[in-house]
Amino acid sequence: MNISSQLRQTAQDKPTKVAYMFEGESKSYGELNAAINAFASGLENMGIKKGDHIALLLGNSPYYIIGMYGAARLGATVIPVNPIYTPEEICYILNDGDVKAVIMLDLLVPLFEKLHVRLPKVESYIVCETPDGKEKAKDLPVEQFSVFPKLKTFTSVLMQGTYDYSGPELKDDDIAVILYTSGTTGKPKGAMLTHRNLYRNAKDVADFLKMNESDRVVATLPMFHVFCLTVALNAPLMNGATVIIVPRFSPQSVFDVVKKHEATVFAGVPTMYNFLLQYEGGKVEDFQSLRLCISGGASMPVALLKNFEKKFNVIISEGYGLSEASPVTCFNPLDRPRKAGSIGTSIVNVENKVVNELGEEVPNGQVGELIVRGPNVMKGYYNMPEETAHAIRDGWLYTGDMAKTDEDGYFYIVDRKKDMIIVGGYNVYPREVEEVLYNHPDVVEVAVVGVPDANFGEAVKCFVVSKNDVTEQELIGYCQQSLAKYKVPSSIEFLEELPKNTTGKILRRALKEKLGV
Known part of the structure; x- marks a missing residue:
């Protein structure tokens, strides 16, 4: 079975069921x-x-x-x-x-x-x-x-x-899709996903999120991105749901289509949720049909998650994935307590674990690299055998993300391995600093990067978008209340907006390029 044959089967079983809606048009x-x-x-x-x-x-x-x-x-x-x-x-x-x-x-x-x-x-x-x-x-x-x-x-x-x-x-092992990574560490690499990869991940995601033919799923994430491809397209079509196609994201368009079509599931990246939260025209009744919101693509600040849920009275299930894993490996479960700040637990048929530099699993609470194994893991990088051998070792995909676990089996992304800042020999994870600043009432968006420092090797630099007049010293003082001295930003720069890719993910590398580091 593959996504094409599954859709054919659904068409035979439910030929008149609406498959998608697009700008006033619907097709069965x-x-x-x-x-x-x-x-x-x-x-x-x-x-x-x-x-x-x-x-x-x-x-x-x-x-x-x-x-x-x-x-x-x-x-x-x-x-x-x-x-x-x-x-x-x-x-x-x-x-x-x-x-x-x-x-x-x-x-x-x-x-x-x-x-x-x-x-x-x-x-x-x-x-x-x-x-x-x-x-x-x-x-x-x-x-x-x-x-x-x-x-x-x-x-x-x-x-x-x-x-x-x-x-x-x-055949299950035939290549269905080649997804080129964003190329943050050099030229883009083409992750080869097989028919088995796509089918199994879409099916497992649909089952995990309990998607069924009654669901109407908003697809406003870019379809060329694997998050949308699996979660808002393949998974709904796998189970006979209806996909509501939104050509491009805007807060107004999302509020409009959710209310008009009584959408039940919305998937977005944290930046989208931030825009929806900040949008003055958004009303709680506009989202009353939603049974679930899904967040992925980047770590969601806990303050944003809690403020969004409080305002709109809807649960956000944060998950985790990457192109090389088709992409989903974790989601916050719907039948157990959701843990804010966590990417949840392993979805069915997928194993996640946190390891040290020797590939040995580390104890709960200790930070290491997240690795993944399952039917969703790519076949390899197109025409790049050495890169493939580095990424997939003994059947495990090494994600490059730093994570930790708790006693209940929930995973927490600490940060990208390559984004870690080393201040005087101490590790600083940008997300930890960002989480603190997101709790400040005047901060709309924030991104943290490392910059060269003559005394400590690196220092913490923040870029902030604010909605009111707030000073650099005020925010640094705010951080000093919650962070160890070496984690406190050495400088804060205010911007009108942060650079983002087409999915709304904040681009730290663009900020580093701006600084020439």
């Missing part, structure tokens, strides 16, 4: 499955075959679902790419990933008109029409499209396909 599982069949066979008619690599440069839309599942049904490997990446980033991923076909927004046509000569392996481009693209196309000459080999529209590929397409036999 029967209609979605037919479109997936048509698109998969249309790709095959173009010369795309099992094992070929297809890149998706799309936003949140039905195009993404049909493109993703259509490629999976054909047995092609999907490489999701952030459509707002720079030309250099796009070229690197498409070339490194041996991409044969690109499915892209029409807004990207002018970009690929310039880039296609640098992409010799790409044979076909499939263009998806958008309202903005149609408007801009009025001013563009039709001749520009002729520079692309085998250019087609998404609609024409669908029309050339057949609704009763079954596709080739897929």
Whole structure:
């Protein structure tokens, strides 16, 4: 079984059940499955075959679902790419990933008109029409499209396909998706996820969160990100739920769709919850249909979690995952007490443990590296055997995240191993300092990094977004009340906003680059 065959089965069992809603339009599982069949066979008619690599440069839309599942049904490997990446980033991923076909927004046509000569392996481009693209196309000459080999529209590929397409036999170990990591430590690496990886993690997540056909799940996280792909797309579709597609995140759009469609599940990163909490137009009654909120992608400050739950009267279950694990390994359980600040316990079929530098498990409360084992762990990095051997040892995936456990088996992320600050030989974890500052009533957002220090090797530097006039000395004094002297920030810089990636995750590396460290 895989995500494509599971969706086909759901379409047979519940053909009229609504699969997704998008900007006033809804499609049933029967209609979605037919479109997936048509698109998969249309790709095959173009010369795309099992094992070929297809890149998706799309936003949140039905195009993404049909493109993703259509490629999976054909047995092609999907490489999701952030459509707002720079030309250099796009070229690197498409070339490194041996991409044969690109499915892209029409807004990207002018970009690929310039880039296609640098992409010799790409044979076909499939263009998806958008309202903005149609408007801009009025001013563009039709001749520009002729520079692309085998250019087609998404609609024409669908029309050339057949609704009763079954596709080739897929093996559990076949590569379904290659997810390129953000490249914080160098060039991006392509994590190869198999059909078994995706199916098992989606199924285990859906079961863990008790998703069923009555659920309506808000998908406003970017679909090209693995958090959305598994938790807000594959898991709901696995169990016959309805996905409410939100093209791009804004507090107003989330409040609107949750209230209008009586959504039951919302998934977001901590920054999204912060924006929702700060939004003046948000009302508790707008979220009364939600049975569960899910947070991941980054550690959620405890103060933010508690303030959000108090204001909107809804539980947030914080979890943990990474691209190399499809991604989920932990969630706060729904049938036991949720522990604020914890990423919860291991989900079914997945093992997590905390180890020292020798790979030995450490006692409860002691900080070490989190490692993971289970059917969700990637096959390896694409064309990078040495990196794969370093990341996966004796069947365990080494995450690079520092963590600890408690006596009840709950895990706590302390920080990224590479983000740890060493002040005079003492370890300082940025999250610990951030948690303190998030408790200050005037702090909206905060990020902590290490900077060079002549006396202590490194010092703690904070970047803060505040909502009222508050001084550096006031915040440093506030930290002195809760932190050991070596953990107290040596300086605080105020910004209008913190740099973030497209999922809303705060980018510490961008702040370090700003400082030249």
